[in-house]
Amino acid sequence: MDTLYSQATSEWLAVADGPLAAEAHLAPYAMRCELSAGRVHAEPPEALNNCYQDDRDRIVRSAAFRRLSAKTQVFMGETGDYHRTRLTHTMEVALAARTLGRALRLNEDLIEVLALAHDLGHPPFGHSGEATLNACLAAEGGFCHNRHGLRLVEELELRRPGYPGLNLTREVLQGQAFRIDKTVAPARPLLEVQVVEAADSITYDTHDADDALELGLLELGDLLTLPLWREAATRVRRRYANIADRPLRQAILAEVLRVQLTDVLRQTHAALAELQVDALDQLPDTTLVEASLAVAEQKAELEAFLFQRVYRHPRVLAQRARFQQQVADVFAALVRRPGELPAGFGSRVAHDGVRRTVGDYIAGMTDRFLIAQHTRLCDLAT
Numbered sequence: 138m139d140t141l142y143s144q145a146t147s148e149w150l151a152v153a154d155g156p157l158a159a160e161a162h163l164a165p166y167a168m169r170c171e172l173s174a175g176r177v178h179a180e181p182p183e184a185l186n187n188c189y190q191d192d193r194d195r196i197v198r199s200a201a202f203r204r205l206s207a208k209t210q211v212f213m214g215e216t217g218d219y220h221r222t223r224l225t226h227t228m229e230v231a232l233a234a235r236t237l238g239r240a241l242r243l244n245e246d247l248i249e250v251l252a253l254a255h256d257l258g259h260p261p262f263g264h265s266g267e268a269t270l271n272a273c274l275a276a277e278g279g280f281c282h283n284r285h286g287l288r289l290v291e292e293l294e295l296r297r298p299g300y301p302g303l304n305l306t307r308e309v310l311q312g313q314a315f316r317i318d319k320t321v322a323p324a325r326p327l328l329e330v331q332v333v334e335a336a337d338s339i340t341y342d343t344h345d346a347d348d349a350l351e352l353g354l355l356e357l358g359d360l361l362t363l364p365l366w367r368e369a370a371t372r373v374r375r376r377y378a379n380i381a382d383r384p385l386r387q388a389i390l391a392e393v394l395r396v397q398l399t400d401v402l403r404q405t406h407a408a409l410a411e412l413q414v415d416a417l418d419q420l421p422d423t424t425l426v427e428a429s430l431a432v433a434e435q436k437a438e439l440e441a442f443l444f445q446r447v448y449r450h451p452r453v454l455a456q457r458a459r460f461q462q463q464v465a466d467v468f469a470a471l472v473r474r475p476g477e478l479p480a481g482f483g484s485r486v487a488h489d490g491v492r493r494t495v496g497d498y499i500a501g502m503t504d505r506f507l508i509a510q511h512t513r514l515c516d517l518a519t
């Protein structure tokens with residue numbers, strides 16, 4: 138194995154400068170593979186990859202990642218086929234995060250894996266499903282999608298004999314831990330971790346508005362009451378004199394994204410310069426990758442607007458109530474009849490108890506699989 142590995146590595150080195158040479162351009166405050174704290178279970182990297190590229194491959198090849206394609210971001214499948222799924226949201230976050238990371242000369246490979254992994258723990262029906270599972274598991278410590286994401290990659294996904302989970306690098310595990318509780322997370326979060334946090338919220342604020350427009354929950358005029366959108370629309374109209382509605386909308390969306398990403402970059406550069414950060418161990422405990430006060434205020438206005446007008450829209454709430462009931466029904470049915478769990482879950486029940494095991498099983502379901510289980514188990518129950 139070692140011989141094969143070193144042979145493949147030397148072949149790679151013969152045709153390129155090698156995976157680590159790609160880090161030569163990184164800023165002094167960027168994370169480097171050679172500084173990685175490694176994996177819980179030591180493994181050589183795959184030939185051609187560095188350790189974070191290996192992590193990315195492990196994430197993308199996991200069952201949990203594939204299932205994101207049929208999990209809700211905000212809008213359920215039955216509302217149409219334009220809107221984002223949890224998978225396409227994840228991909229858009231990775232794009233924005235890599236854009237920020239490249240401009241800041243951070244480790245894009247680490248950023249990519251953090252972005253691709255950030256929502257792995259979402260149950261069916263997004264935050265609605267999460268709230269229901271949290272209530273169902275209240276006596277067992279509740280359910281949090283970020284904590285479940287960590288549990289998936291550390292314990293539940295099975296990749297190789299000899300250890301549970303995906304055996305990711307410690308930087309990726311710590312990045313996910315930061316998402317769970319920022320107050321107890323490791324001090325001095327890597328800038329790569331901070332970039333993904335910033336990209337996530339910029340991305341969902343923007344694409345949720347786009348999806349709501351497409352679904353007719355909002356009119357463009359509603360969004361133009363918000364300074365962030367109005368100012369972006371003014372710049373777009375200045376550039377394109379006669380622009381039809383749909384390209385206008387897409388151009389405004391791109392401008393809203395551009396303004397926020399540029400603002401975060403400018404703000405981060407200024408913070409790094411002010412604090413004179415020129416090494417990884419000089420990063421402060423505070424968050425450096427964030428919006429300026431002016432844009433943060435505009436963003437907060439947009440989020441308050443989306444909360445009232447989109448996330449609490451009667452059509453969205455009606456769906457939410459129905460699917461939350463289905464999650465609660467399936468949970469109760471499986472707790473009552475754990476024999477209905479797939480073969481192989483017996484040892485998990487012995488280890489984690491029935492309720493947590495059922496919660497884990499449901500959290501792994503896609504929207505459509507949960508609906509199918511509801512039909513099956515409710516039929517059984519009657």
Ligand code: MG
Binds near residue numbers: 341
């Ligand atoms: Mg997200």
